[in-house]
Amino acid sequence: MKAIVYQKHGDPSVLQYTDVPEPQLRRREVLIRVRACALNHLDLWVRRGLPGFQTPFPHIPGSDVAGEVAKIGPEVSTVHVGQKVVLSPGVTCGRCPACLTGNENRCRDFTNLGNMVDGGCAEFVRCPDVNCLPYPENLDWAHAAAVPLVFQTAWHMLVNRAQLQPGEDVLVLAAGSGVGTAAIQIAKFFGCRVIATAGTDEKIAKAKQLGADEVIHHGIMPISKEVRRLTNNRGVDVVFEHVGEATWSESVKSLATAGRLVTCGATTGPDAKLDIRFLFSRQLSILGSYMGTRDELRTVLKLVAQGRLVPVVDRIWPLHECATAHNYLEKSKHFGKVVLTID
Numbered sequence: 071m072k073a074i075v076y077q078k079h080g081d082p083s084v085l086q087y088t089d090v091p092e093p094q095l096r097r098r099e100v101l102i103r104v105r106a107c108a109l110n111h112l113d114l115w116v117r118r119g120l121p122g123f124q125t126p127f128p129h130i131p132g133s134d135v136a137g138e139v140a141k142i143g144p145e146v147s148t149v150h151v152g153q154k155v156v157l158s159p160g161v162t163c164g165r166c167p168a169c170l171t172g173n174e175n176r177c178r179d180f181t182n183l184g185n186m187v188d189g190g191c192a193e194f195v196r197c198p199d200v201n202c203l204p205y206p207e208n209l210d211w212a213h214a215a216a217v218p219l220v221f222q223t224a225w226h227m228l229v230n231r232a233q234l235q236p237g238e239d240v241l242v243l244a245a246g247s248g249v250g251t252a253a254i255q256i257a258k259f260f261g262c263r264v265i266a267t268a269g270t271d272e273k274i275a276k277a278k279q280l281g282a283d284e285v286i287h288h289g290i291m292p293i294s295k296e297v298r299r300l301t302n303n304r305g306v307d308v309v310f311e312h313v314g315e316a317t318w319s320e321s322v323k324s325l326a327t328a329g330r331l332v333t334c335g336a337t338t339g340p341d342a343k344l345d346i347r348f349l350f351s352r353q354l355s356i357l358g359s360y361m362g363t364r365d366e367l368r369t370v371l372k373l374v375a376q377g378r379l380v381p382v383v384d385r386i387w388p389l390h391e392c393a394t395a396h397n398y399l400e401k402s403k404h405f406g407k408v409v410l411t412i413d
Contacts, residue, residue, distance in 0.1 A: 073192030074392040075128045079119035082396040087389070090130070093188070093196035100149060100199050101141040102157065106215035107190035107389075108134035108409045109399055110248060111337060116185055117396065123186070131392075132189035132410075133159040133182045136214035139202065146199045154205035156371060157190070157197055158364045159183050159219050164198065175226070175361040182219070182361070191392055193412055203368060206375040216248070216381035216407035219361075221370045223334055224252035226362030227310060228260075232332040236261040238307035241297060241324050243267050243317055245277035245285065246405040249334070251382040253310045254280050259378060262308075265300055267293055267317075269402075276405045280382070294323035305329055315339030325354055332357040382406030388413070 071092050076084040095101055113131045116123075135157040139149050149155065162169050162177035169177050183189040183197060206214060228234045240257040244250045245266035257264045258281040266282040268274045274285045286296045297306055305326030311317065314336030321331055322344065331354065336342075349356070373379040384404040387395045389412045399408050 071193040072389070073130050074132070074389065075130055076117065077127050079117065079125070082117070082393040082400075084117065085393045085396065087392065090128070090192070092194055095141060095143045095196060097143045097145040098199050099143045099196055100139055100146055100202060102135060102137045102155065102190075102195050102197060102202075103140040104135055104137040104190050104192060104195055104412050106136045106211035106409055106411045107132040108212075108215040108219075108248075108407045109395055110134065110219050111335070111399070112182065112219070113184060114396065114400060126186065130184065130188040130192050130195075132184040132191035132195075134215050134218050134407075135183065135190035135195055136205065136211050137190075137195075140194060143199070148199050149202045153202075154207075155202040156205055156214050156218060157183065157195075158201045158203055158367050159222070160361055160364070161187055161198065161201070164200070172363055172365055175363055180361070191389060191410060200364065203364065203371055204375075206371055208375060208377060209381070212383055212386050212409040212411055213381045215409055216383050217371065217374055218367060220248035220407070221252045221256075221374070221379065221381070222362035222367040223359070224249050224256050224310070225366050225370050227332045227334055227359040228253060228256050228308070230362070230366065231357045231359045232308045232330045234260050234262065234308060237263075239263045239265065239301055239304075239326070240308045240310060241265045241267070241293075241306045241321070242282070242310045243313045243321065244337075245280070245282060246273040246402075247312070248382075248407045249312055250310075251280060251406050252379075254282050255379050257310075259373070265297060265306065273405050288317070293317065293320040297324040301326070308332065313337050315341055318342035318344075322348070322354070325352070328353045328355075330355040330357055332359050334359045383409055385409070386411055
């Protein structure tokens with residue numbers, strides 16, 4: 071089969087479009103004919119190399135997959151050949167207490183397709199049968215592939231970790247990112263007032279079209295001062311943080327008393343300072359969040375199928391232009407998801 075493969079860490083030039091053997095199935099696995107695979111910042115980080123992680127080479131990236139079941143293992147009974155599916159990105163042991171209680175994102179063996187196992191930037195990808203979820207028939211392949219990782223992550227952050235309540239004020243950092251576009255919609259779905267940040271006039275306009283009530287141009291406006299102005303000096307109930315070092319202090323200062331900051335990433339760096347006196351005197355909560363559960367993704371997919379949540383796709387390239395897509399994603403000019411398609 072054709073696939074995007076790299077043999078070492080580096081810039082996008084390490085990505086090679088080449089022939090590799092088709093994956094061989096184990097008893098509870100399925101082979102998916104990939105129709106579209108959306109990219110994430112995770113793909114950039116894994117390609118560059120993550121401290122403490124030994125990527126198995128040769129490696130096929132790609133976590134977000136939509137496609138058709140091509141083959142099934144001998145013990146698979148939940149899906150059939152020819153069925154259209156969206157894949158849950160998380161791969162787990164399936165046996166530990168976390169997995170057995172439906173908290174599989176807490177599994178010690180948790181990884182994503184395209185991270186420590188081969189992913190979907192290929193004509194075929196192998197995955198456990200439990201990762202096959204219902205396909206939202208109102209979407210084409212590219213938009214279906216744009217759903218899983220970012221909507222699952224944003225839902226887990228806001229609903230599970232931050233315990234979002236109707237009518238609250240929510241600050242969403244980096245509205246143009248895939249996870250930012252998902253967070254705006256989820257917060258609006260819960261009847262919240264959304265203040266979003268963006269770095270260009272074009273992204274500001276798109277964030278408003280997506281549902282943001284207020285938008286802060288973070289390149290020219292101090293985020294926390296604008297938040298205070300927009301909330302009559304109160305601050306927001308929830309900060310949806312994933313940018314990291316560059317925005318951390320502004321995010322914390324934007325919180326109302328007893329506010330919650332929930333974070334899933336550190337795109338601009340992991341080092342952040344926190345005045346502990348400010349933390350306890352204002353009774354703030356700092357919440358870490360990692361991916362989400364398959365059940366949460368099933369909920370998201372139902373809402374997507376109803377048209378109540380809508381994946382945002384910025385650009386689509388054919389699979390063999392994966393390096394071009396990586397270069398584009400690294401420039402942060404996108405609003406929404408970048409997707410690769412396979413004919």
